[in-house]
Amino acid sequence: MTTPELARGHAVARHGRLEELRRHPVVLGLVGLVVLVLAVVAGIALGTVSVSPADTVAILARDLLGWPMAETWPKSTETIVMELRLPRVLTALVVGLGLAVAGVTFQGLLRNPLADPYVLGTASGAALGAAIGVLVPVQLAVLGLGLVNILAFVGALLAVLVVHQVAGGGGRATLTTLLLTGYAVGSMLAAGLAMSMYLAGSQLRQIFFYLLGSLSGADWQSLFVGLPVILVGTLLIMARARSLNGLLLGDDTAQHLGVDVRRERAILLGLASLVTAAAVALAGLIGFVGLVVPHVVRLLVGPNARLVLPLSAIFGGAFLILADLGARVLGEVPVGIVTAIIGAPVFVLLLRRYRAGYQL
Amino acid sequence: MSLPGVSIDIRDVGLRYGRRDVLSDIGLHVEPGEGVCLVGPNGAGKSSLLRCLTGIVVPTRGSIALDGVPLRDIERGALARIISVVPSGVELPFAMRVEEVVRLGRIPHENPFTGASQFDHVAADAAMTRVGIEHLRGRDVRELSMGERQLVLVAMAVAQGGRLIVLDEPTVHLDLRHQVEVLSLLARLSGDGLTVLAVLHDLSLAAQFFPRLLLLDGGRLVSDGSPREVLTPARIREVYAVDPRFVPALA
Numbered sequence: 001m002t003t004p005e006l007a008r009g010h011a012v013a014r015h016g017r018l019e020e021l022r023r024h025p026v027v028l029g030l031v032g033l034v035v036l037v038l039a040v041v042a043g044i045a046l047g048t049v050s051v052s053p054a055d056t057v058a059i060l061a062r063d064l065l066g067w068p069m070a071e072t073w074p075k076s077t078e079t080i081v082m083e084l085r086l087p088r089v090l091t092a093l094v095v096g097l098g099l100a101v102a103g104v105t106f107q108g109l110l111r112n113p114l115a116d117p118y119v120l121g122t123a124s125g126a127a128l129g130a131a132i133g134v135l136v137p138v139q140l141a142v143l144g145l146g147l148v149n150i151l152a153f154v155g156a157l158l159a160v161l162v163v164h165q166v167a168g169g170g171g172r173a174t175l176t177t178l179l180l181t182g183y184a185v186g187s188m189l190a191a192g193l194a195m196s197m198y199l200a201g202s203q204l205r206q207i208f209f210y211l212l213g214s215l216s217g218a219d220w221q222s223l224f225v226g227l228p229v230i231l232v233g234t235l236l237i238m239a240r241a242r243s244l245n246g247l248l249l250g251d252d253t254a255q256h257l258g259v260d261v262r263r264e265r266a267i268l269l270g271l272a273s274l275v276t277a278a279a280v281a282l283a284g285l286i287g288f289v290g291l292v293v294p295h296v297v298r299l300l301v302g303p304n305a306r307l308v309l310p311l312s313a314i315f316g317g318a319f320l321i322l323a324d325l326g327a328r329v330l331g332e333v334p335v336g337i338v339t340a341i342i343g344a345p346v347f348v349l350l351l352r353r354y355r356a357g358y359q360l
Numbered sequence: 361m362s363l364p365g366v367s368i369d370i371r372d373v374g375l376r377y378g379r380r381d382v383l384s385d386i387g388l389h390v391e392p393g394e395g396v397c398l399v400g401p402n403g404a405g406k407s408s409l410l411r412c413l414t415g416i417v418v419p420t421r422g423s424i425a426l427d428g429v430p431l432r433d434i435e436r437g438a439l440a441r442i443i444s445v446v447p448s449g450v451e452l453p454f455a456m457r458v459e460e461v462v463r464l465g466r467i468p469h470e471n472p473f474t475g476a477s478q479f480d481h482v483a484a485d486a487a488m489t490r491v492g493i494e495h496l497r498g499r500d501v502r503e504l505s506m507g508e509r510q511l512v513l514v515a516m517a518v519a520q521g522g523r524l525i526v527l528d529e530p531t532v533h534l535d536l537r538h539q540v541e542v543l544s545l546l547a548r549l550s551g552d553g554l555t556v557l558a559v560l561h562d563l564s565l566a567a568q569f570f571p572r573l574l575l576l577d578g579g580r581l582v583s584d585g586s587p588r589e590v591l592t593p594a595r596i597r598e599v600y601a602v603d604p605r606f607v608p609a610l611a
Contacts, residue, residue: 112453241475256440258437259436
């Protein structure tokens with residue numbers, strides 16, 4: 001065989017494997033779950049003090065499932081696993097899952113492949129909220145969440161609400177109006193954020209840390225508050241996959257297919273914003289998870305939201321656990337830097353593989 | 361699989377946007393299985409009439425009924441199982457394959473939680489066969505020619521299984537061969553008993569492929585009848601303000 005023939009043969013073989021995955025999304029889901037489990041174990045085992053994978057699994061089996069395991073590890077190891085690493089890894093899982101699902105939803109709703117969970121003002125709303133939380137000299141904790149997290153959550157939701165209302169509610173607003181309003185409101189909030197950073201003085205570093213995103217503050221208490229919001233929001237979004245599919249061909253066609261566009265857009269926008277706000281409250285502004293993961297999944301299984309949503313949830317969770325592991329190994333750098341360093345090149349590769357929008 | 365078409369009753373329909381009357385005093389009746397073509401100059405209200413009929417906008421005055429049931433009494437999901445609309449001017453945000461687009465037509469029939477059933481897949485495949493695009497299976501829609509894309513969208517509407525098929529300028533941007541292909545397909549669907557309602561700009565094609573034309577001008581129904589009755593030289597001169605010699609349909 002000549003070289004070009006070989007190359008073509010390889011191309012066909014590669015195409016064929018992708019084709020197989022597309023026809024068997026369940027296999028891809030199982031692969032994703034295995035990756036996720038491995039990521040959880042690796043995320044717990046590795047770090048400044050490494051724990052052997054066997055001990056990790058044994059500690060988890062004993063403490064979570066109540067299995068009788070022989071204690072072959074020092075007490076301090078168990079504390080590290082159960083009190084530091086496990087809540088952090090689970091927080092990364094939940095935040096990554098939520099951001100990926102919110103990304104799928106925003107991209108589908110706005111029919112814009114460049115949309116991410118932050119596109120309609122959530123990011124700047126959360127950032128301003130967090131900055132105010134840092135500056136206000138009040139110590140407050142509700143349900144185990146500090147003032148910074150609470151204000152970030154509230155700020156994200158308020159920003160989307162303002163964007164939605166200013167753009168003219170679900171009905172009359174065109175998608176472009178919604179996007180441009182998001183941009184305008186976001187810019188205004190960014191000005192507020194800049195002002196608070198200017199006033200922050202010695203607390204600037206704390207605000208900055210929040211802007212870059214980090215999981216170093218993860219603990220069981222905040223996880224127990226954030227987790228139900230993200231999981232319930234995700235399940236409710238998945239139950240509306242049909243509406244997201246209907247919107248693929250535009251508002252009019254969605255209506256012709258029986259989707260109440262006005263209502264569904266408002267509901268999905270609300271749910272995705274809620275999930276984003278909870279994720280942002282837990283871990284700050286982590287970029288690229290909500291942008292890149294949905295696109296990779298779509299490339300593998302096509303745009304059907306019934307497949308894209310659950311698969312993005314699995315891969316989003318695994319991706320953020322591994323990115324956080326990288327951030328810890330690099331000496332506790334903000335995880336947003338790691339996701340950007342991995343995410344941006346992947347996104348560029350994706351752009352080469354499939355053009356974004358086109359006329360049908 | 362010949363489905364009985366649906367009858368359309370439009371009575372005194374008027375539509376106002378702000379102070380502008382887009383449609384006034386529209387009244388017409390379409391029998392099940394009829395093939396009807398809406399013609400008229402730009403801004404005559406053709407698309408607005410389609411939007412009223414398909415439930416996107418609610419007319420300011422008058423009533424529309426399908427098989428005698430007022431449109432406002434038909435819930436949106438049920439309406440989507442009666443009327444199939446061929447999308448026009450669609451822009452896809454993501455890469456999609458031909459069969460994925462066709463399957464979107466099954467959304468009104470899907471279980472909202474469990475998704476498409478085996479039957480939905482069979483119905484989508486049958487629609488592709490009927491429209492003659494089986495050979496395009498697996499192709500990325502953006503690799504297709506305009507003509508092929510139009511056939512994919514018609515297949516999606518056929519998969520939807522409505523008893524009335526509505527099309528807004530399905531032949532725009534198509535070359536002559538694909539225009540004839542799409543319109544012959546519509547004639548076949550109408551022959552099978554489906555009601556077909558299309559907007560066309562090309563009077564010659566409209567006259568050749570549809571037994572009945574509706575001529576709209578300035579939001580009013582100016583004429584309703586066979587192509588010979590509707591497309592008279594005097595009316596062409598009046599409605600389109602052009603010399604009728606330029607309209608080969610009259611020759």
